[in-house]
Amino acid sequence: MKILSRFWWILPIIFIAIYPFTLGGNSPYKSGVLIFVGIYIILAVSLDLLIGYCGQISIGHAAFFAVGAYTSGILTAKYGVHPMFAMLIGMLISTALAWATGRPVLALKEYYLAMATLAFNEIVITLIIGLEGFTGGASGLGDIPPFKIFGFSLVNHIHYYYFVWIIVFFIIAGSLAVVKSSFGRTLIAIHSDEPAARHFGIDSPRYKTRLFMLSSAFASIAGSLYAHYMGFIAPDDFGVISSVNIMVMLYLGGIGTIYGPILGATFMKILPEITYQFQDYELLINGIILIIVLVFMPKGIYGIILKAINRVLRKV
């Protein structure tokens, strides 16, 4: 039992590692489902750093997802840039944008912050739609080549699956390390009482902006991974509705826990795979399931699981 509670995380890693050959049955569709899960885990975890740990509500996370996807898409499809460099340039642009907007926007609180980030998301999307010559406009951008690494093209879905999940694990581990570092503790202090934190000499605008840059860089990576997997991107995938969906994943899973958003993202991406058979009823059923989870699990899925584990441990 002690070993299990210390090394439980090996189990999901084993599952992810053997999935394509067991449950996934070598089918591109089934590994695709988990590729999406991985990409959304990156988005959810990076947003959790911002909302869950630092208390900065953002309804604009998909904007950085879009910046990553479009930078990768445009540079690789139109200018033949190496995907690796394109991804790095996307991260640079995202962090630069976050740095430029961070100070004024993050000075806002709660709803005002939510509205400002929502506006930022819409600005990015309307620019993408408006600059057709460059981005393909509303009809989307196609012909994005598959990812390449060290001259090895990841055309095969299983290769890309492992590539995505390796990055996912690095980002989860990185986020956990950030949260446990002194930087993370500073963020939590800002979350619980910003004026008090400032009295202790914490330059909170600076910390918030840095966190915003980090979280945007992660979202940008997710965007690049998405663009190379899909081969085609359209502005609809990155609108306010997507940002809202990522936020739902956080609260559904349990905010401020890193593990919660992972569960939330998995749940939200697997759910449509199960309910799509209800066709027109899908949307209603998804809504009702969400409502039920929110009413009966105020601490999210992670909270319930934690509670169950504790109960089992006490009995043992």
Add this chain to the structure above:
Amino acid sequence: MNDVSHIIQFLFSGITTGSIYALIAVSLVIVYKASQLICFAQGEFFVFGALSMITLTSKGLPMPIAFFAAVFISVCIGSLIQQVLIKPIQGSSVGNLIVMTIAISLALRGLALIIWGRESYILNPYTKGEPLFVFGASLQIQVLWIVGITILVLLIIWYFFEKTSLGIAMRACAENPLGASLMGISVQKSALFAWAWGAGIGALAGAVVAPLLFIQYTSGVMPMIKGFIAMSIGGLGSIAGSVMAGFLLGLVESYTIGLISSKFSDTIVFALLMLVLIFRPNGLFSKS
């Protein structure tokens, strides 16, 4: 058409969309003040108002009855949601409440999809008649209905919150729930009324604009986001501010589409919102 008629034409379309934004912003503000939450399901009331009015008139109901029935349906849905879903989780965090309204909006959108399918619908104008011409700019009769009904509704809201004891009680709850409850005002009832008002006004906005716009089950998103903007520019909690911001937004949008660029009109509008939020976080019309 000469330049003057263009300018007047943009004025008309700005006032038309402005009326809709003002109504939605007001409905958001009323719910916000009572429950301290921004309701992401407001766009769905807009859709329900429009689509149920279209269905009722196609079943042969006269326009006025269909109009009030459509609004009434949404009032019932709104009250039911407040009682069954919002009340039990009232104490939880702001984020939880927002996500709850998102879940509700998904469920309502799903319901609309089942009832009305994926087609777009449009209503016949309230009254038949050729458009009027003012200085060469055409003015549809429906626009007069929209503006007239909006002004009437805003007057009713003003009267309700300023002159009736129920309205004043609701304002007291918004200002200070604890103090109001010590004065014997039921905060729960006030929240219920606010949701009923909010849902009703949202549906009304949909019902008046139904003859001008094709509406389907997903049409609620953009009006709702514009309502958010108007609400934020107006200072989040101010009914008068959000009405002014709604009309202003409509006009800015119409003139940027007409005179600058139709492609980047939304970019400009959202950039304005960010500037207002950053430089005047208490709203464009606040004194401080």
